[in-house]
Amino acid sequence: MQILQxxxxxxxxxxxxxxxxxxGALPQALRPLGxxxxxxxxxxxxxxxxxxxxxxxGRCLTPWGQPLRLLRGWLREPASGPQAxxxxxxxxxxxxxxxxVESAELYLRPGGPYETPDKQPHADNQRRxxxxxxxxxxxxxGFDPSxxxxxxxxxxxxxxxxxxxxxxxxSRVPCLFTVHNLAYQGLFPRADYEGLxxxxxxxxxxxxxxxxxxxxMKAGLYYADRLSTVSPSYAREIQSPEFxxxxxxxxxxRQGVLSGILNGIDDRVWNPLHDPHLPVNYGSDSLELRAxxxxxxxxxxxxxxRPELPLFTVVSRLTEQKGLPLVLAGCDALxxxxxxxxxxxxGDSALEAAFAAKAAQYPGRVAVRLGYDEALSxxxxxxxxxxxxxxxxxxxxxxQIYGLAYGCLPLVRRVGGLADTVTDADLVTLDEGQASGVVxxxxxxxxxDHAVRRMLALYRRPADWRQxxxxxxxxxxxxxxxxxxYQALYRAMLPxxxxxxxx
Ligand code: ADP
Ligand code: GLC
Numbered sequence: 001m002q003i004l005q006x007x008x009x010x011x012x013x014x015x016x017x018x019x020x021x022x023x024g025a026l027p028q029a030l031r032p033l034g035x036x037x038x039x040x041x042x043x044x045x046x047x048x049x050x051x052x053x054x055x056x057x058g059r060c061l062t063p064w065g066q067p068l069r070l071l072r073g074w075l076r077e078p079a080s081g082p083q084a085x086x087x088x089x090x091x092x093x094x095x096x097x098x099x100x101v102e103s104a105e106l107y108l109r110p111g112g113p114y115e116t117p118d119k120q121p122h123a124d125n126q127r128r129x130x131x132x133x134x135x136x137x138x139x140x141x142g143f144d145p146s147x148x149x150x151x152x153x154x155x156x157x158x159x160x161x162x163x164x165x166x167x168x169x170x171s172r173v174p175c176l177f178t179v180h181n182l183a184y185q186g187l188f189p190r191a192d193y194e195g196l197x198x199x200x201x202x203x204x205x206x207x208x209x210x211x212x213x214x215x216x217m218k219a220g221l222y223y224a225d226r227l228s229t230v231s232p233s234y235a236r237e238i239q240s241p242e243f244x245x246x247x248x249x250x251x252x253x254r255q256g257v258l259s260g261i262l263n264g265i266d267d268r269v270w271n272p273l274h275d276p277h278l279p280v281n282y283g284s285d286s287l288e289l290r291a292x293x294x295x296x297x298x299x300x301x302x303x304x305x306r307p308e309l310p311l312f313t314v315v316s317r318l319t320e321q322k323g324l325p326l327v328l329a330g331c332d333a334l335x336x337x338x339x340x341x342x343x344x345x346x347g348d349s350a351l352e353a354a355f356a357a358k359a360a361q362y363p364g365r366v367a368v369r370l371g372y373d374e375a376l377s378x379x380x381x382x383x384x385x386x387x388x389x390x391x392x393x394x395x396x397x398x399x400q401i402y403g404l405a406y407g408c409l410p411l412v413r414r415v416g417g418l419a420d421t422v423t424d425a426d427l428v429t430l431d432e433g434q435a436s437g438v439v440x441x442x443x444x445x446x447x448x449d450h451a452v453r454r455m456l457a458l459y460r461r462p463a464d465w466r467q468x469x470x471x472x473x474x475x476x477x478x479x480x481x482x483x484x485x486y487q488a489l490y491r492a493m494l495p496x497x498x499x500x501x502x503x
Pocket of ligand 1: 016017019315346371372373396397400
């Protein structure tokens, strides 16, 4: 089976969140199942750098006259070792072939993949991601004479126009569209629709129009053959007005083709037994070794190096979604009860300033690193005691799964993928060996503070604590199951003739 995977991010080349982790893991995870997944990526500098032995597949003009060059090459292996961070230094190939859409004008500029250096969306984002989607449809129709996908799998709004372009071209190649976060929709003024090369009459409610605007997300949800999202709970939640971001009606209409497949984590990158970022490697049978990581982490961040203090941690984008005001407001009580707090994150300026102020107020007890630091994030899961994820909504969430895999117990809100991955510790679940963290229900300070107290009580019972750590670490969190589910979904979408042909 040959799959073209379309995404704006790809770990380890370019990452702003979990989308990159998933896009980077799926091609490898699906390979043993007989799926050849080739990523198609926008030509950001990091993507071009990550492509070994690039060859030109062809040149073309977008519907609005933008010249593009399509490159094909081999993705490089991530560098290993403590300096690896997200930089690519190893020349070795991953054995994964990928396509990159090259256009200096569209993709090579200061700032992040979506925003300018001062955090404003790039003014031509509709064209930057429409170009990616348009090339996907060209590839489905044979633009690369040496390889043609049986199916296209698009991720998040950046790939939302893929099924629209396929439909406009009359393509018979099926498309799966996966929602990683419905809250980011790719909305643009009506005028931006002109020139994108899609039928004018599709700009309507039964199409890709959303309250007078062009919605890439809605295009994906409307035109794709099948839809998926990244946890069973989120698949249900987005069909309700509370979580549907205005698209719940359409999602209810399409519920027959919508599935929820829980993300896995990439064992090559996230395994404390061989994680090169950790001062000390350990496993579920050698948890006592974590103490070395905790002491190193406390020292590195300027926290008091005291093994007995429970170390609560946050690794997160600092946005509305993540429920971090609860952590801020709960910080005083946390410190009063003898805990430490370590936050690694970047995003919303007000949240950044508020966390920095807490660090200033509690030297030695609260430490904050503003910015993005892949290597430090590994050291945090490998040395911290608790991973806090009190999200308002969470399609899947990966940090709580890293917390489970590393014995850094998750404290999460019962929502989306958090509810699907963490089992609350109570007397019954402890007794039955099912408890893997602490889960609270309502987005209220009292509920969060109580969850912190329950976590602290568990910490004071070292045998139970260790058992909960081991339960999480011994769970099958890796991609195996999820990859098999994607494969089954792909198979269900393909015509029998393609499957019979052995692809
Ligand atoms: P989301 O995609 O909504 O941000 P996830 O939990 O799915 O949430 O994924 C977040 C990913 O980004 C994880 O791999 C997490 O470790 C990483 N991450 C988030 N913020 C930072 C940061 N400041 N530094 C390093 N890694 C980060
Ligand atoms: C999104 C979601 C997150 C999910 C990630 C990967 O960024 O916010 O919950 O884990 O995508 O699917």
